[in-house]
Amino acid sequence: MSRMKPVVLVLILCAxxxxxxxxxxxxxxxxxxxxxATGYPAYQEYPTITSDGAGGAVIAWQDYxxxxxxxxxxxxDAAGNINWTTDGIxxxxATGNQExxxxxxxxxxxxxxxxxx
Numbered sequence: 001m002s003r004m005k006p007v008v009l010v011l012i013l014c015a016x017x018x019x020x021x022x023x024x025x026x027x028x029x030x031x032x033x034x035x036x037a038t039g040y041p042a043y044q045e046y047p048t049i050t051s052d053g054a055g056g057a058v059i060a061w062q063d064y065x066x067x068x069x070x071x072x073x074x075x076x077d078a079a080g081n082i083n084w085t086t087d088g089i090x091x092x093x094a095t096g097n098q099e100x101x102x103x104x105x106x107x108x109x110x111x112x113x114x115x116x117x
Contacts, residue, residue: 032080035072037087039065044072048101053108054078060091060101060113069097071115092117 035044042065049059055078062069072088091113092098101115 028080032076032082034059034074034076034082035061035063035087037063037065040067045069046100048103050103050105050111052077052111053105056083058103058105058111060103060111060115061088062097062099062101062115063088066093068093068095069099071098071101071113073103073111073113091115 034047037044042063044061044063047059047061049057052058052075056076058073058075060071060073063072064070070093071091073084073091074088075083077083091101092115094117096117099116101113103111103113106112
């Protein structure tokens with residue numbers, strides 16, 4: 001039985017390597033533009049990112065396109081496709097500045113966001 005342990009361990013290691021080499025993002029070279037908005041001037045700052053649970057990512061940032069900092073979010077799938085509205089979805093555009101977003105995964109595909117207001 002002691003000879004079987006190294007063989008089983010090697011088989012498990014080979015299986016893990018095979019799975020790991022087949023999991024990779026198929027995004028385009030030089031990346032994907034998450035937001036290209038222009039405006040007042042449009043500063044997109046302090047991005048934060050988390051997994052969408054399906055090989056993609058959800059990205060949040062503070063954005064100055066309206067003259068105050070607001071919070072925006074965008075989802076990019078595992079293939080590098082933008083899933084939501086061009087230049088992101090406004091999460092909070094209340095009067096004054098909303099800054100320093102943070103994002104964490106929640107369940108399958110969900111996220112929890114916080115920011116300073």
